[in-house]
Amino acid sequence: MADGSDRPDSLDRLNARLLDFARERDWEPFHSPKNLAMALAGEAGELLEHFQWLTEAQSAALDDEKRRRVAHELADILIYLIRISERLGVDLIAAAEEKIRINERRYPADKVRGDARRAEEYGD
Amino acid sequence: MADGSDRPDSLDRLNARLLDFARERDWEPFHSPKNLAMALAGEAGELLEHFQWLTEAQSAALDDEKRRRVAHELADILIYLIRISERLGVDLIAAAEEKIRINERRYPADKVRGDARRAEEYGD
Amino acid sequence: MADGSDRPDSLDRLNARLLDFARERDWEPFHSPKNLAMALAGEAGELLEHFQWLTEAQSAALDDEKRRRVAHELADILIYLIRISERLGVDLIAAAEEKIRINERRYPADKVRGDARRAEEYGD
Amino acid sequence: MADGSDRPDSLDRLNARLLDFARERDWEPFHSPKNLAMALAGEAGELLEHFQWLTEAQSAALDDEKRRRVAHELADILIYLIRISERLGVDLIAAAEEKIRINERRYPADKVRGDARRAEEYGD
Numbered sequence: 001m002a003d004g005s006d007r008p009d010s011l012d013r014l015n016a017r018l019l020d021f022a023r024e025r026d027w028e029p030f031h032s033p034k035n036l037a038m039a040l041a042g043e044a045g046e047l048l049e050h051f052q053w054l055t056e057a058q059s060a061a062l063d064d065e066k067r068r069r070v071a072h073e074l075a076d077i078l079i080y081l082i083r084i085s086e087r088l089g090v091d092l093i094a095a096a097e098e099k100i101r102i103n104e105r106r107y108p109a110d111k112v113r114g115d116a117r118r119a120e121e122y123g124d
Numbered sequence: 125m126a127d128g129s130d131r132p133d134s135l136d137r138l139n140a141r142l143l144d145f146a147r148e149r150d151w152e153p154f155h156s157p158k159n160l161a162m163a164l165a166g167e168a169g170e171l172l173e174h175f176q177w178l179t180e181a182q183s184a185a186l187d188d189e190k191r192r193r194v195a196h197e198l199a200d201i202l203i204y205l206i207r208i209s210e211r212l213g214v215d216l217i218a219a220a221e222e223k224i225r226i227n228e229r230r231y232p233a234d235k236v237r238g239d240a241r242r243a244e245e246y247g248d
Numbered sequence: 249m250a251d252g253s254d255r256p257d258s259l260d261r262l263n264a265r266l267l268d269f270a271r272e273r274d275w276e277p278f279h280s281p282k283n284l285a286m287a288l289a290g291e292a293g294e295l296l297e298h299f300q301w302l303t304e305a306q307s308a309a310l311d312d313e314k315r316r317r318v319a320h321e322l323a324d325i326l327i328y329l330i331r332i333s334e335r336l337g338v339d340l341i342a343a344a345e346e347k348i349r350i351n352e353r354r355y356p357a358d359k360v361r362g363d364a365r366r367a368e369e370y371g372d
Numbered sequence: 373m374a375d376g377s378d379r380p381d382s383l384d385r386l387n388a389r390l391l392d393f394a395r396e397r398d399w400e401p402f403h404s405p406k407n408l409a410m411a412l413a414g415e416a417g418e419l420l421e422h423f424q425w426l427t428e429a430q431s432a433a434l435d436d437e438k439r440r441r442v443a444h445e446l447a448d449i450l451i452y453l454i455r456i457s458e459r460l461g462v463d464l465i466a467a468a469e470e471k472i473r474i475n476e477r478r479y480p481a482d483k484v485r486g487d488a489r490r491a492e493e494y495g496d
Contacts, residue, residue, distance in 0.1 A: 025240075037168075056156035067214070072223055081201055085195075088191060088195070114150040
């Protein structure tokens with residue numbers, strides 16, 4: 001870490017812990033990027049199921065029990081995201097920063113303001 | 125930050141930046157948890173498409189161009205994961221840590237070693 | 249066909265045509281159920297992307313161009329659904345009829361009327 | 373039906389039955405195309421979960437119990453596919469036939485033979 005802190009970044013700590021978790025169970029052979037991508041998408045499907053019959057307003061006002069269950073789905077997605085990045089040697093934070101820079105150029109604020117759908121015209 | 129560092133955690137920095145990005149474009153009204161869950165699952169679908177005709181071994185040995193494209197899909201997923209967590213007031217790192225603790229109890233290393241499929245018998 | 253018609257059912261005709269399509273291209277080796285499930289989920293992700301920033305009302309009032317693009321995504325999903333059923337020897341229509349019977353018992357009309365969310369309490 | 377048969381096509385029969393099912397439960401208001409797309413993608417996620425830790429060979433050799441569970445996931449996907457098509461006024465069979473014609477032009481057998489990955493170069 002270049003910031004002089006002894007404490008590693010949260011994602012780095014999670015990554016180390018998840019690697020231990022997989023190794024202790026000999027699950028690494030199952031964790032090909034292909035399989036992890038499927039597992040991640042499966043969790044994304046579970047996330048959808050929480051919201052599919054809710055209105056947008058209801059989705060923003062979950063009760064505590066529902067919010068906790070959704071938080072666990074988000075956690076599952078993050079877990080597989082970290083695992084697949086580790087297997088591919090991808091720096092997830094750097095990739096996100098690069099992608100945000102691309103999006104800033106692709107979707108100029110003055111052109112897409114107030115209309116997320118217009119982003120399609122500018123995106124790929 | 126409790127670690128004495130002035131530098132916020134990577135996810136916190138990304139969260140702040142993504143919030144600015146959405147606000148500058150007046151895209152917050154589109155960013156209901158329901159819609160963000162759809163966007164996240166859409167990106168998970170794009171991730172799958174990179175791997176669907178590859179063998180597991182090929183998925184672990186991407187060339188640089190393909191790896192860069194996959195890294196951008198992973199970045200898109202992280203971006204929506206951060207956005208939806210922000211909208212729901214979920215602490216993503218704390219949720220992941222809690223979920224790992226649950227998984228450690230649910231999948232005892234000595235019972236599921238070497239067989240990820242057996243995890244089904246213990247999971248939900 | 250037991251109905252005295254010489255014309256095979258639509259799904260049977262599509263199935264035969266898709267089998268030819270795969271064989272002419274030597275694509276059958278790629279069409280494992282695992283890979284086809286990924287391809288289907290990838291197309292489901294593309295379907296989501298058409299709707300993610302639309303309100304529910306807008307999603308029911310697509311213009312012709314958008315409706316045609318959505319129709320093609322639905323077609324892609326049906327295509328992979330037929331292919332995976334063929335590879336697994338599953339009779340898709342019979343499976344759907346069986347699932348509807350299960351749902352009729354699981355979600356009694358008088359208990360879940362007007363509240364699709366309550367279906368959760370009765371479903372798995 | 374133009375074929376002189378009194379028996380409607382399988383998809384037409386399922387469509388009529390699913391429409392009744394939704395109406396008897398007053399679930400039609402929940403069945404916006406947006407929501408149905410989410411439900412379909414959620415079921416596609418469940419399909420993935422059956423295959424994610426299997427090899428391709430294992431995915432083609434399911435035991436009876438697993439095959440029955442997978443058949444039910446495929447059924448769920450077909451059910452939502454029929455429902456969303458009904459809501460959008462899309463003729464699913466005609467759309468699939470049109471999409472196959474497009475694919476036949478897009479992926480010429482002599483150019484993509486034996487390499488599904490090369491399809492990317494020709495597809496969109």
